[in-house]
Amino acid sequence: MGKKSTTSTNKSKEKRQARKLEQRRIADGMSFVTTANKLKDLNSLCKDLLMYSIEDKEIDMSISRVTDLDKEALDWAIDLTERNMKKLYETCAWGWNKERKVEEMTDDAAWYLVARDKNKKLQAFSHFRFDMDYGEPVLYCYEVQIEEAERRRGLGQRLMQVLERLAAETRMHCVRLTALTHNPSAAAFFRACGYSIDDTSPAKEDCAHYEILSKATAVDNAEDCIA
Ligand SMILES: CC(C)(COP(=O)(O)OP(=O)(O)OC[C@H]1O[C@@H](n2cnc3c(N)ncnc32)[C@H](O)[C@@H]1OP(=O)(O)O)[C@@H](O)C(=O)NCCC(=O)NCCS
Known part of the structure; x- marks a missing residue:
């Protein structure tokens, strides 16, 4: 027994306050994610x-939940992902598992940004989600895939700009993504779009075959957000 000193009382008070702040931060983040996922129309935000x-060419993009995406677009997105990524997956520890990829791409939490030309021909897409990741509300970009013939014309960059706007409007802290380290064009692309190594990325000495990249949400855009 004995009486606690003032210093130790102050320290535990500080710890309690820090814990409360952290809980509040996480609760706020979760509520932003819930609000974003309940939005009826993301197109109007961008x-x-x-x-x-x-x-x-004129390209028209639209955003919808996977559950509202037409079958033709979803089948094409899965096929394009296989055409673009199969070899890259096969040459790393993940391996290519189509069933698992289809499951991921058709999960109810998935949102799709799809680009078509004026003849409605499918050109590019991004699968993304609003989610909590390491205690933070983020827009997680699961895929950005462009048809080979349409690359290096700024379309990929425009898709990322849309995701970044959506992240800002819904109070996500950043756009985050996982990139394979042996995909040099993706590495060059994401760097050109302003993405850098995220704190949650594996350490260099772990020699992982992937890295986590992110771009913080622009504060100016986030101020008048809807959430
Ligand atoms: C990576 C990818 C999405 C880029 O899309 P894109 O529409 O070709 O990219 P953009 O035209 O918007 O490029 C913007 C900038 O990124 C950089 N960049 C893009 N592709 C590059 C490449 N292959 N090599 C080097 N730099 C590249 C350039 O700086 C480019 O600007 P520039 O053309 O004026 O030099 C596209 O190549 C793709 O779909 N690849 C296959 C799938 C994939 O790897 N996806 C990413 C992982 S999920």
């Missing part, structure tokens, strides 16, 4: 970015 002209 209308100005959804039309894109590349030389001779």
Whole structure:
């Protein structure tokens, strides 16, 4: 027994306050994620970015939940992912497991940003989700896939800009993603779009075959957000 000193009382008070703040931060984050996932129309948050002209082509983008995406677009997205990624997955510890990929891509939590030309031909897509990740509300980009013939025309960058706008409007802290380290074009692309190694990425000495990249949400955009 004995009486606690003032210093130790102050220290435990500080710890309690820090714990409360952390719980509050996580609860706020979870509520932003819930609100974002309940939104009926994400298109209205980034209308100005959804039309894109590349030389001779006009691209129109739209955002929907996987549950509202038409079957043709979903089947094409799965096929494009296989065409673009199978070899890269096969040459790392993950391996290519189509069933697992389809399960991930058709999970009810998935949102899709899909780009079509004016003849409705499918050109590019991103699968993303609003989620808590390491205690933070984030927009997680699961895929960004462009048809081979449409690359290096700024379409990938425009898709990322849409995701970044959505993250800001819904109070996500950042856009976060996982990239394979042996995919140099993706590495160059994400760096060109302003993404850098996230704190949650494996340490260099772990020699992992993937890295976690992120781009913080622009504060200016986040101020007038809807959430
Ligand atoms: C990576 C990918 C999404 C890039 O899309 P994209 O529409 O071609 O990219 P953009 O035209 O918007 O490129 C923007 C900038 O990124 C950089 N970049 C893009 N692709 C690059 C490549 N293959 N090599 C080097 N830099 C590249 C360039 O700086 C480019 O600007 P520039 O063309 O003016 O030099 C596309 O190549 C792709 O779908 N690859 C296969 C799937 C994949 O790897 N996805 C990413 C992991 S999920």
